Amino acid sequence: MLESFLFNIAESVLGKLASPILEEISLAWNVNDDLEKLKSTLSTVKAVLLDAEEQQEKNHELTIWLSKLKDACYDAEDIVDEFECEALLRQSTDSKVRRFFSRSNNPLVFRFKIGNRMKEIRERLDEISAQKGKFHLTERLVDERVVYRRREMTHSFVQASDVIGRxxxxxxxxxxxxxxxxxxxxxxxxxxxxxxxxxxxxxxxxxxxxxxxxxxxxxxxxxxxxxxxxxxxxxxxxxxxxxxxxxxxxxxxxxxxxxxxxxxxxxxxxxxxxxxxxxxxxxxxxxxxxxxxxxxxxxxxxxxxxxxxxxxxxxxxxLLGLPHKDCLSLFLKWAFNAGQEKQYPNLVDIGNEIVRKCGGVPLAVRTLGSLLYASTDERHWLSIRDNEIWKLKQEENDILPVLKLSYDQIPSYLKRCFAYCSLFPKNYVLYSFELVQFWMAHGLLDSPGEDQESEDHGMQYVKELWSRSFFQDVEDHGFFFTCKMHDLVHDLAISVAQSECSTVTFLTPTVNEKIRHFSFLGTNLPGQEVPKFLHKLDRVRTIFFPVRGMGPSSETFIDACISRFKHLRVLNLSDSCFEALPNSIGTLKHLRYLDLYRNRKIRKLPNSICKLQNLQTLRLEECEKLEEIPRDIKNMSNLSLKHLSALETLVIGDCAKLNLMEMEYNEDFDLSLTSLVIGELPQLVTLPHSLQGCASTLQYIYIDDCPNFTALPDWTRNLTSLKRLEIIRCPELFSLPEEMHCLTALRELKIGLCPELRERCDPETGEDWPKIGHIPEIFLNGIKVKSTTN
Ligand SMILES: Nc1ncnc2c1ncn2[C@@H]1O[C@H](COP(=O)(O)OP(=O)(O)O)[C@@H](O)[C@H]1O
Ligand SMILES: [Mg+2]
Incomplete structure (x- = not known):
């Protein structure tokens, strides 16, 4: 089993090690020496990783070495995270005076333990690094195989109707x-x-x-x-x-x-x-x-x-192969922006030969075309034409090598994102927001550029994977995309992710001990509370139930996972049918993503949820019985409020029993949400006061299907960061507040299926038009009525 994306992992751990907060604490806790050494060792190792990943096919010992290194890197990452958690916690316990850096304020035991772990990991990495000499690896700092295309992609999504021939x-x-x-x-x-x-x-x-x-x-x-x-x-x-x-x-x-x-x-x-x-x-x-x-x-x-x-x-x-001329058109369509191929007759000639080698298989043609998109370097084209894969398995008609060739050439930051998609079942409809939040939870999105939300940044990744043909059947739904993976591409994802990701059922007898990400294809039946293989694992970071109607049904199972896997980052319990989420959930301090989508039994969430200081995404859609969000949020002391401060995205929808309005609190939530998605809440009349605390951080608000929603809140003017506002199916919303014109950050307004409001928003003539005329892009019932971008 080959090891992959080591380079990317090392890079992201190095990024974390360089964080200012870590440097500050490590000084205070007297572990800075170890930290510095750790950094320098990891940097030297990183230099040979690209070569090592390539060489391992011929050298099994190298794979073993890489596997040890990967474990050490992940462990280092966990330790760094723990440092940060602890720092945050202490910061919030005493936010006025940041005394936590002074030694006297730290429990000695914790410092001692974590100091020891830091030392241990440093020594482990030193040892691993010392062995690299025997492999005679070459240093390389950038992946030359990769063509970076950070430029804006001008492709529009190729539609299903774009079938050629047949x-x-x-x-x-x-x-x-x-x-x-x-x-x-x-x-x-x-x-x-x-x-x-x-x-x-x-x-x-x-x-x-x-x-x-x-x-x-x-x-x-x-x-x-x-x-x-x-x-x-x-x-x-x-x-x-x-x-x-x-x-x-x-x-x-x-x-x-x-x-x-x-x-x-x-x-x-x-x-x-x-x-x-x-x-x-x-x-x-x-x-x-x-x-x-x-x-x-x-x-x-x-x-x-x-x-x-x-x-x-x-x-x-x-079915026979697609005729050559159709294949060539398909290839050119993916390799060039429309018409641009005329400027590159040499490339077209090489492309023609590449297409011949594809034997009429459109998936191969399309993948290679998209691989070469945006590359005008003739040598690159020749290297694909003359690649060894063509000698390999042609007679078996196996196009997996072609797909692998294309995978090898994606930038390392995309490799892991792609590989983790193997956790979804075959033919699964991927939702862009689900993917992006998932990647984000694992820290796979590098830091977004200025003025860019991490979601937008994640969308960039989705589009890039699509433009390289790893995703297909893309559909634009306005605020999100859906797409699929071809079954062979999915096979590729499985093969590159196999040392880390695995799909299992409750009856799976054993799995590789190194597996960190699981998706369960099937629910637990009576008598199979905890699958056997779980007892052998402890470093699990993802537990995911992707199949509709097949969520976990037992609290025992959840409890077991929580108590074993302290490093869980993603807990996606879609379609679960337990009545209560164990209180122990609050101990998962690394948890970033918690999903209770479509749990139809749960009435309330445990208060301990407020302790999840790293939680970024909480998804509560179609929780029909959910009546309240933790009562304790109401009485939250500053301490626990601070804990949820990482929460960025809150999705609440189709929870008929939930009355956000009843939860009016003396104190506002001290959250800094950036996205709020609300849907199918019949009791909602306006946005609850309690959300006023995040007025200045909210960038995106989506309200869908709230039949009694009658007004935007009276604190609308405080939504100073709001960039996008979508209001769909709120027929009782008759007008927009005067303060709309204060929202200068607002770039996009979408109103759909709100008949009265729609009329009032008619360009120039509508009564509400003066309030919104300053917004650059406006859509009414899906039609763009105003656009100032070109
Ligand atoms: N005639 C065609 N024109 C354009 N694209 C095609 C054509 N046939 C197949 N493709 C593309 O090739 C890929 C594989 O096609 P698909 O129908 O899924 O293959 P199969 O079902 O045989 O595995 C898809 O991405 C599809 O969009
Ligand atoms: Mg098929």
């Missing part, structure tokens, strides 16, 4: 769908071809064709992937048919529901990316689909012709 394939399949098997109950059309060839794309073209619309009464699309679990598929097919989601139905109920929705209609079902070679399961699934009209069809996309034959079809559609 018309005749589409027409042949449609012809079959419309004119064959009309007397059969259900026939299957498999599209077979290697990964990345364009099967899903072709199936989408067919699915969206209007001839198909006319011929079928019902269309359904389900992504199957490796897990051909009949119950899951039945759920997803039913969801796709009805547009609703089904949580806890039994198989019988599901079956009845499915029958009803098929209701004797003629349907088209796409089963995308099928791997199942088990006949029994296929027969079972097919059984569920009976009760449709004659002429119903299933399109299956698969890499294996064996799968196709299991499904009992005489005629499979074997």
């Amino acid at each position: 018309e005749s394939d589409r027409d042949k399949i449609i012809e079959y769908l419309l004119h064959h098997g009309e007397l059969e109950n259900l026939s299957v059309v498999p599209i077979v071809g290697i990964g990345g060839l364009g099967k899903t794309t072709l199936a989408k073209m067919v699915y969206n064709d209007e001839r198909v619309d006319r011929n079928f009464q019902l269309k359904m699309w389900v992504c199957v992937s490796e897990d051909f679990d009949v119950t899951r598929l039945a759920k997803e097919i039913t969801s796709s048919a009805t547009g609703r989601s089904y949580g806890d139905l039994t198989m019988d109920q599901l079956q009845a529901r499915l029958r009803r929705s098929l209701g004797g209609r003629k349907f088209l079902l796409v089963l995308d990316d099928v791997w199942n070679e088990n006949l029994v399961r296929w027969v079972e699934l097919r059984g569920l689909l009976e009760g449709c009209a004659m002429g119903s069809k299933i399109i299956v996309t698969t890499r294996s012709s064996k799968v196709a034959s299991i499904m009992g079809i005489e005629l499979a559609y074997n």
Whole structure:
């Protein structure tokens, strides 16, 4: 198992070691000597890391060395974090006089312990560093393979409609769908071809064709992937048919529901990316689909012709490579801004040869095109054309080496961001804010430029990964993006992240002890409170439940995680169904991201949440029963208030029972939120007074679907940092306050589906226009009515 992103880790630990606060404390605590040595050792080691990462393929001992080094770096990072936590804590205990630096004010024991750990880690790193001599590594300070493209990307998102060619394939399949098997109950059309060839794309073209619309009464699309679990598929097919989601139905109920929705209609079902070679399961699934009209069809996309034959079809559609001229257009589209290729005939010639080597596989073509985007250095193009990968596995039609080549050339700061995406399941819809908050929690975003929020900065990363074709199917939803990873790209992420990230279930027997990030694909059933493998681990930083409807159900499990993993940074318990979050949550002082999305049982949060001094993101969406945010926030002494000061993003939505208005406090929250996202809170009338404390730090406010929201708060004028304001579906909001014109930082205002308000905001003529006319960008119901940027 090769080690990766060592260079990036070393760099970020070095960054932390250089923080002024750390230097100050280490002086006060008399550990500055160790700190300085640690820094210098790490810098010398870092110099050979790029070379080491490359050489390890030929030298197993080197991998072991890198793995030890990585552990040491992470441990060093944890110690540094602990220093900072302690410093913050002391600062807030006595914020007027920062006496904590004076030695007398520090518990000796803590200083002694942490001093020892610092010394220990310093010695460990020295030892590791001393061994590097035997590997004869070359020093290198920048990754020459990487083309940095910090310039603004001018690509607009390439849309699904941008498919090149494939018309005749589409027409042949449609012809079959419309004119064959009309007397059969259900026939299957498999599209077979290697990964990345364009099967899903072709199936989408067919699915969206209007001839198909006319011929079928019902269309359904389900992504199957490796897990051909009949119950899951039945759920997803039913969801796709009805547009609703089904949580806890039994198989019988599901079956009845499915029958009803098929209701004797003629349907088209796409089963995308099928791997199942088990006949029994296929027969079972097919059984569920009976009760449709004659002429119903299933399109299956698969890499294996064996799968196709299991499904009992005489005629499979074997997809061929995309013709060269189409491949070339695809390549040029990704490698250049439109039309720019004309200025570089030499590059186009080289590109032509590169495309030939891709064997008609669009994913390879697109990836290499986007890899070369923004590079006009002929040598770089030649190095791709003449790369060794072409000699490697061509005969197996394996394009993973092409993807790996592209991965090698992304800047180190993006490598880890990409690799951590392996924690999401295949075919998962990635939400940009989820990704960005997740990266942020792990300190993966380097410091944003001036006048840039870390979220914007994170979005830059998302766009960069997209522009390099690691993300696809990007959709712009206004305040966020969604995207997906191609299954092969996901495989790549798994392979580069395997020494750190792992997906597991409660039944997974063992995992590599070095794993630091987990995602659970499945919930715990009675009797499996704590999976065995957890007992062997202690350095875990991420626990994540990404699958809809499959969150943790037991408090015992959460409790066990909290007590074992003191270094947790991300605890994403989406879809959990416990009633109480253990009070011990307050001990996770490194926690940055806490997510209780869609917990439908929890009524209140424990008070100890106020102790999470590093918490940046708290997500409480669709917590139907949630009635209050910790009562203690009300009585918070200054001490505990300070503790939540890192909290930047608060998301509260669809919590029908929660009445923020009732929580009027004598004292304001002393938070410094930058983003506030509120949705589906029927009881909300205006923003609660208690949030007034963050008026001057809030940069982004989003209010969606609050039917009783009638006014912006009377402290609107204090929103001096506000840059973006979005108000959607608040029909009772009739007008904006006079103070709007004081908000000089406001760059963007979006108002949607608030009929009265919309009218009042009509450019020039609306009554409220004078209050908002100064804002550079204004959108009403999605239409840009004012823009001063060009
Ligand atoms: N005809 C085409 N024109 C443009 N892009 C294509 C075409 N066919 C495939 N692609 C792109 O290539 C990638 C792989 O295609 P996909 O349909 O997902 O392959 P498969 O399902 O066979 O693995 C996707 O990013 C897709 O957008
Ligand atoms: Mg596919």
